[in-house]
Each structure stands twice: as C-alpha cells, then as structure tokens.
Amino acid sequence: MTALTTLGQFIIEKQADFPYAKGELSRLLRDIGIAAKIVNREVNKAGLMDILGDAGSINIQGESQKKLDVFANEQFISALKSGGECCVVVSEENDEYLYIDSEISKDAKYIVAMDPLDGSSNIDVNVSVGTIFSIFRRKSKAGEATMEDALQKGIDQVAAGYIIYGSSTMLVYTTGKGVNGFTLDPSIGEFCLSHPNMTIPEDGYIYSINEGYYTHFPDGVKKYIKYCQVEDVATQRPYTSRYTGSMVADLHRNMIKGGIFIYPITAQAPNGKLRLVYECNPMAFIIEQAGGFASNGYQRILTLDVTELHQRSAIFIGSANMVKQAEEMMKCFSPQVTKKSFEGVVNIQ
C-alpha cells in the first residue's frame, strides 16, 4: 500500500515552493484543518446531538442562523485565534470584521474570510454541507488592521479552500500552485492526500441552477438553460441537471465531473445571492487553479471590486468552455441587466 501523505506533511513539503516562506501560512492551514475536524465530528452525529435546527438568531444577511452555523463559526474563530497566524477574520455569521487583538496574533500577517457552514438549508436533512475559506496577506502595517485589509480583490488571495462534509469529508485547497484534495481518515484522524493536482474538464454535461426561480432569471440565463435542455446528440445534450442547494457540494461534483454552476441575479436578488468575499472569490480561485473559469456573467469574478464585507454577486462557475458560452448568452440577451430590467416581471420591493 502506498504511504499516506497527511495534510500536515504535504503543507510542509509544499512550503519549499515559496522560498521566503517562514511557515506562517502552513500553520494557518494547519489551524483550519484542526477546526474542520471538530466541525466534522459534530456534523457526523448532528442527529444525535442537540445541534440541528435554528439557533434563534438572525445574521446580517437577514437569515436565521442554524445552530451548526454558530458552532462552526465559533470553532474556526477559536482555532484561528489560538493559532496566532491570523489578525482579521471576516465571517458570514459576523456583521463586522473581527480584529484578533491578542499577544500571539499582534504580528500576524493573514486575513481569513470564511463561510463557516455552507449549504445551511441542508443541515437538518443530512445533505452534504461545507465550509469555505479565503486567505489574504494583510496590507496594513502591524497594529490595528483596517477595512482595506478585509476588502481585497479575489485576485489578491494567497490561498483558498473548502471542506465538504459529505459521504466522506474532504479538504480541498490551493495556494496558487494547483489544487489538491485530502480525505479525512477517521481511523487516524488525519486528512490524507487522495486527489492530487485536481483539474476540472474544459467541457462538461452537467448544469446546476435552482430552476425554481426560472421566471425571475435574466433572459441570458433562460436562453442558456434552454440551450442545455435541447436534444442534440452531437453535443451530448440535453445536459444533466444537478442541484443540491449546497454551493460547495455542487462545485465539488462539477470540479470532478465537469459542469457549470450558476446563481444569477434574480428579481428577488438583484445583486445575486452568494457573497463575493467568502463564497464567490475563494471558489473562483480554486476553480481557476483547476483550469476552470468564474464570471458574474460579464466580468471575471476575481477582478471584481470589493466594497462591502457581505457584498453579493451573480456567479457562473465551472468548466471554462461552458462558462464562456453562458457569458456570451448573457452579453447577447441580457446586456448589463439592472434592477430596472425586472420591472414588470414581478413587483420589486
């Protein structure tokens, strides 16, 4: 049997890729791995624990927080605090960014933006959920961090990753030199390298979108869905529709099999639903590192200006040729969709 490479060993080995590395990023990734194991333990036995259901609180997005959202948020924040390599945390579950003002973190260089529990609507029904993280280097000098540190463009990420809590638990990440996946082996409690150098096929035959909102989609998206559904053997259409309601699970599947995931702007969500800083940017970095592409329908996600912590964006992400084609349809049928375009479709609040 080939020797297992644990996440810890792999991170150290890869440190050599960065001549000036002093191990801070390696230790930060280690801390994230530790919190992931604790969250995994709760997710795996969620039904037995009093951890299903609502926490009774509302986050800044106006969503009712699930108990596991809050638990995961606390676990990642405490691991980042005790690790000492992170100076600022941005989280879906925290209104403001968190400046870690502790003795061990005062010289910390890294900002972590995270979606502690992705796919919250699936927690209580035992469908795969995930965690998404994005890592930046601070721009401000040591001392108090600034909003500028927290609002960096996706293109400036130094690392990004996700954890999927599914039939097996995996941690997939990139530091800008390809994408690698690790599966948690519960018998030794270690993430072990199982998917080296992950790449996404340029073309795929799966489309992932919540078609329940079809009437509220821009024309470009409607045209693309119709394109996917047409009978055409030569181009292996109709494509298969797959949508779990967990972004991490849908993108992980598409990364392995090829495909496109779309969450466009809709009449209800004229700026999109998914959050740029801790959902779209990290997933775009990973997918692009695997050879795919990510756009908001008009512009590369990683180049979008970031002006708010919980800013939303439309996202078209996955196999490069599929995303480029969807972009063409957006530019052709929905040039610059704005809120105005939906007037008359539904009464917009």
Ligand SMILES: O=P(O)(O)OC[C@H]1O[C@](O)(COP(=O)(O)O)[C@@H](O)[C@@H]1O
């Ligand atoms: O139910 P909808 O509108 O299709 O939205 C599903 C999307 O919302 C999300 O659940 C949002 O993420 P959170 O669960 O972290 O809030 C994504 O994982 C998923 O792709």
Ligand SMILES: [Mg+2]
């Ligand atoms: Mg999410």
Ligand SMILES: [Mg+2]
């Ligand atoms: Mg979430």
